Amino acid sequence: MEKNLSRRGFLGLTAAGVALAGAGLAGCSPANTGGNAAAKEDGGDSPSYEPGEIVETIDADIVVVGLGMSGLAAAVQAANNGDAVVGIEATNTTGGNGIGVEGIFAVGTKLQKDAGIEVTPVEIIQTEMEEAQMATNGALWNRFINASGDNVEWLIEQGVQFSGMVDDYLGSGVVSCFHWFEGDVASVGYVPQMTARAKELGVDMRLETSAKQLIMSDGKVAGLYAEDSGGNTLQINAKAVILATGGYAQNQELMEERGWNWDNIIYGGTPGHNGDGLKMAFDVGARSFVSSSTFNCTNICGRGDTFAWKADTFTSVFCGAGMFGTGGAQLWVNEDGERFICEDFAKDNFEMQSVPAMTHRAMYSVFDRAILEAGLAGDPDMLEFVDTDPEDDLCKADSIAELAEYFGMDAAALQASVDRYNELCEQGADADFGKPAESMVPISTPPFYMAKLNQYYLMSVGGIECNIDAQVVNQTKEPIAGLYAVGTDGCMLYRNIYTINVGGTCNGNNVNSGRTAANHAHGYIAG
Structure with missing residues (x-):
């Protein structure tokens, strides 16, 4: 033997081959409640993070936590709207799991039309709804599908580069809606351009900075505490926080809640996806979507070193x-x-x-x-x-x-x-x-x-329950004012399985949800 x-x-x-779904990058460390009565009434726990001496106080309109695919989209859109944006990222670079994403889903783009490809949006919406046993929000799918073409055109305006190839993703899909990035990967066509665009628009980008705890006031988000690489505590005051931390794939408790046997899991994504954005949201009363969330996961033999x-x-x-x-x-x-x-x-x-x-x-x-x-x-x-x-x-x-x-x-x-x-x-x-x-x-x-x-x-997809505007909702499904979750933190398109035979919708949601949250937050702040 x-x-x-x-x-x-x-x-x-x-x-x-399995990197295609895409994700944001974990942009925070252990997160906890703002420690106020409103949070506790909504189901939050007692705070376990005690901020140290505040060495820097920053005032902003919007804080984006995590600068992966969705976080970059949110930061760039918010800055385009004229909002003062702080983007924090726990690692020393942008992109996260998204660096391996090959492209993005879209319908009705110029690239598609130039290739002579015609797709009826309702066909995709109907397929996705049926595969999810009608458990997803059809209005969300409708809005996303019909905005997808504009999202690609917007990305091109921001400097994102596409190869020009549009297909059904390696012959495995059912529609030709997959738009390939230049170099066939986001680390070439998307991440450098969107990072540069964010800086050009004045986004205050703080790398190696970890979000620790949301600050709440009268039941509304008022900012967060963070720590830099030196362990210094920062207080960022803002009317809106957009969580884009990339999910919970490295969090044993949440993975087991989803139903996995942790002993059989081999993590293959980028580091830092500890569910910290989820924990921060749950601590202020957010409703969990973990048990219905999906994932990018394949079987292998052995440990996969x-x-x-x-x-x-x-x-x-x-x-x-x-x-x-x-x-x-x-x-x-x-x-x-x-x-x-x-x-x-x-x-x-x-x-x-x-x-x-x-x-x-x-x-x-x-x-x-x-x-x-x-x-x-x-x-x-x-x-x-x-x-x-x-x-x-x-x-x-x-x-x-x-x-x-x-x-x-x-x-x-x-x-x-x-x-x-x-x-x-x-x-x-x-x-x-x-x-x-x-x-x-x-x-x-x-x-x-x-x-x-x-x-x-590789990654979890979804975990924080959100409404159609990417607002985080509480236990009674009412929005928590000023709190948003985008990308794989708050994806609500799927139930239990990622329907990858319509290629690129997860990454399409990264961009769409990031833009949606930024635009809604802009209106919320102005109102």
């Missing part, structure tokens, strides 16, 4: 063949050795592949040598790689019983699942879960393999 895997992580998708090795092969073979983490010809079992699903269920939306992980303590992929060789297209280098590079989460053995023993599983139960699966393969029909006959391949050619499926998690 051998334990083997790829170079510390047999991927179902490459890191580049290295993703660069033979990236082209991983993309063409592992994605195309549906190997390992994405299902396909393999048999999937849970911790009890029991089959539980039609294994190619995620073929139309690879974001779905990790969803069953929230139902089971652990998931495993079982296959044999014939399936392995077919999946790797007979690539001798890859086959040698699997057979010789040791890894704890994949076992190679001469019998099914040895596989079960390696993973501490009931051998009889696993053997029964394999026998039943082989029986169904011989019958040419999956009477248990309806897997297509062409994907039913018996596990009968030794050696046998079994891989534990861990979840390679």
Whole structure:
């Protein structure tokens, strides 16, 4: 019995392939309540952050917390509106998880028209509503879809560069609405330009500065406390705060609340996404959306320490063949050795592949040598790689019983699942879960393999409940005056799963929600 895997992580998708959803960057550290009666009445906790001596007091109209995709959009829009804007960012650079985003969704742009592409917005709205079982706000989708073309034109006015390519995102989508950035990545076409534009418009950008606590007055946002890299406390007075901190992917408590087994999570995004924006909002009475939020996550085998090795092969073979983490010809079992699903269920939306992980303590992929060789297209280098590079989460053995023993599983139960699966393969029909006959391949050619499926998690999407204007709402769904959440902090477009087959809508929401919050805050301040 051998334990083997790829170079510390047999991927179902490459890191580049799953970076497309986009996000803001975490721009704050542990956040807490403003410590006032109004906050507590709305459900806030007692403050655990005690601000030190205030070394600097800053007056502004709007504070943007986090300068990733959505935070930059909010800061630039607010500055264009003539508001005095402070943008704070916990790291030493802008962009966050958004640096790997390839493009953005839009309908009705000049780029689209020049390419001869015509798309009816209602088709997308109807599709998205149906896939969310009508649980999302259709008015939000309608507003977003119909503003998306203007958002791209606005980005171009701000200096953002697009390659000119518009397609359905690598042939995987249902509509040709994906607008590729210059260089096919936001770190080339979006982040430098929007950062420069914010500075040009006079945004007071404070890097290595972490938001700590919202300041509330009479139930309204009045600013926040922050700390710089030297531990000095800043007080920023403002009538509106826009949270754009990039979600909660590195927060164990919130991840477990969402339903994940933390032991199986491998974080693959940029650092600092600790749910701090969410915690600050919750501390002043915001309503949580964590349990219904979605994510950018794929299954992998192993711990995923290295993703660069033979990236082209991983993309063409592992994605195309549906190997390992994405299902396909393999048999999937849970911790009890029991089959539980039609294994190619995620073929139309690879974001779905990790969803069953929230139902089971652990998931495993079982296959044999014939399936392995077919999946790797007979690539001798890859086959040698699997057979010789040791890894704890994949076992190679001469019998099914040895596989079960390696993973501490009931051998009889696993053997029964394999026998039943082989029986169904011989019958040419999956009477248990309806897997297509062409994907039913018996596990009968030794050696046998079994891989534990861990979840390679890039980002959470949503977490703070907001209304259609990106205003954070309280427990009775009334807006908390002056508080906004944008991007992946406050995304309300999806329920439970990111419908990636309409490519780029998550990043489209980053820009749209950032602009929406800035414009609403401008009116709120003026009023």
